[in-house]
Amino acid sequence: EAGVAQSPRYKIIEKRQSVAFWCNPISGHATLYWYQQILGQGPKLLIQFQNNGVVDDSQLPKDRFSAERLKGVDSTLKIQPAKLEDSAVYLCASSSRTGAARNTIYFGEGSWLTVV
Amino acid sequence: QQQVKQSPQSLIVQKGGISIINCAYENTAFDYFPWYQQFPGKGPALLIAIRPDVSEKKEGRFTISFNKSAKQFSLHIMDSQPGDSATYFCAASVNKAAGNKLTFGGGTRVLVKP
Numbered sequence: 001e002a003g004v005a006q007s008p009r010y011k012i013i014e015k016r017q018s019v020a021f022w023c024n025p026i027s028g029h030a031t032l033y034w035y036q037q038i039l040g041q042g043p044k045l046l047i048q049f050q051n052n053g054v055v056d057d058s059q060l061p062k063d064r065f066s067a068e069r070l071k072g073v074d075s076t077l078k079i080q081p082a083k084l085e086d087s088a089v090y091l092c093a094s095s096s097r098t099g100a101a102r103n104t105i106y107f108g109e110g111s112w113l114t115v116v
Numbered sequence: 117q118q119q120v121k122q123s124p125q126s127l128i129v130q131k132g133g134i135s136i137i138n139c140a141y142e143n144t145a146f147d148y149f150p151w152y153q154q155f156p157g158k159g160p161a162l163l164i165a166i167r168p169d170v171s172e173k174k175e176g177r178f179t180i181s182f183n184k185s186a187k188q189f190s191l192h193i194m195d196s197q198p199g200d201s202a203t204y205f206c207a208a209s210v211n212k213a214a215g216n217k218l219t220f221g222g223g224t225r226v227l228v229k230p
Contacts, residue, residue, distance in 0.1 A: 004159070042122075042205050042220030043160065056217055091159050095216065103148055103216060107159030 002026065004108035006092050012114045018080035021111040024073070025094030031055075033105065034067055034077050035091040043091055049075065082115045089113070120208050122221025130229050135193035137224045139206035142187065146208040148216060151180065151191050154203045154223075163204070164191070196228045 005024040013019050025032050030051050035043035046065065048056040052072040060067070064083070069075040079086055089110040095103070121140045129135045139149075147168055152160035166173045166180040166189065173180045179192040193200055203223045209216035 040223070042120075042207075042223050043218075044220070045217055048217060093159075103150075103165065103211065104162055105150075105216060105218060107152075107161065109157070109159050 004092055004094055004106055006090075006108040006111050008111060009109065010112045010114075012116060013082055015084055015115050016081040018078065019082060019113060020076055020078045021090050021092075021113075023075045023077070023092030023108060025075075025092070026096075026106055029094035029096050029106075030072070031095045032069055032075050033093040033095075034075070035093060035107075037089040037091055037110070039088070046077070046090075079113075082113075084115050087113055087115045120206060120219050120221040122206050122224060124224060125222065126225040126227070128227045128229060129196045131196060131198060133196050133228075135191075135196050135200070135226050135228070137191045137204055137206070137226075138188065139190065139208075139221050140186075140188045141208050143208070143210075143219075144187070145210050146219075148209045148211045149180070149182065149189050150207050150209075150218070151178075152205045152207060152220075154205065160205060193226070196226075198228045198230050201226060201228045 007022050032049045034046045037043040046060045047067045049069045052069050067077045091110045093105045093107045095105045150165035151163045153163045154160040164175045164178050168184050177194045182189045203225050205223050206221040207218040209218045
């Protein structure tokens with residue numbers, strides 16, 4: 001079974017520029033998450049989708065961050081304009097909706113962003 | 117109230133020794149407590165998880181101990197191996213039909229010396 005796919009793996013941009021990250025979850029997983037992991041810290045949830053609907057985006061800085069999952073499969077996270085403090089790893093994750101498996105959240109390898 | 121506090125930030129253990137990582141939480145609604153292992157350059161991977169209706173769960177060399185009254189849980193790595201060198205995160209969530217919103221601790225970097 002293929003894991004959570006993310007791209008690009010690495011991105012360096014200047015502050016005030018924009019960047020977009022793409023995620024393809026595990027096939028059949030209805031729930032998709034975007035986490036931000038700053039170096040030396042635990043991941044922090046930015047947004048959670050159930051199919052193509054937003055379940056939780058309470059910690060998403062909506063003035064600069066946006067995310068969509070239009071067809072309920074893959075997702076895009078965009079940052080515009082980027083700030084220095086946005087330098088982090090952006091982790092996409094997914095989980096199944098049914099049974100005990102819904103408790104297991106599978107993470108991708110992350111997209112590393114450096115804002116200079 | 118959503119915070120999960122993890123300690124220590126780092127630890128060094130000799131091969132064959134026991135690594136112990138502790139976590140504490142405040143939100144009594146949390147009902148799912150996983151531990152994730154993360155290697156450099158990789159995403160976190162689920163290691164072991166426990167629900168508050170049991171006090172201990174063991175999988176191989178990894179054991180979770182859970183103290184509901186104290187709102188604390190810990191990970192014990194028995195017979196630590198150099199391959200266990202990684203960052204470990206505790207987490208907690210409220211189990212919902214729409215999926216789990218994991219709140220992570222700050223992480224513990226474990227180094228196992230050969």
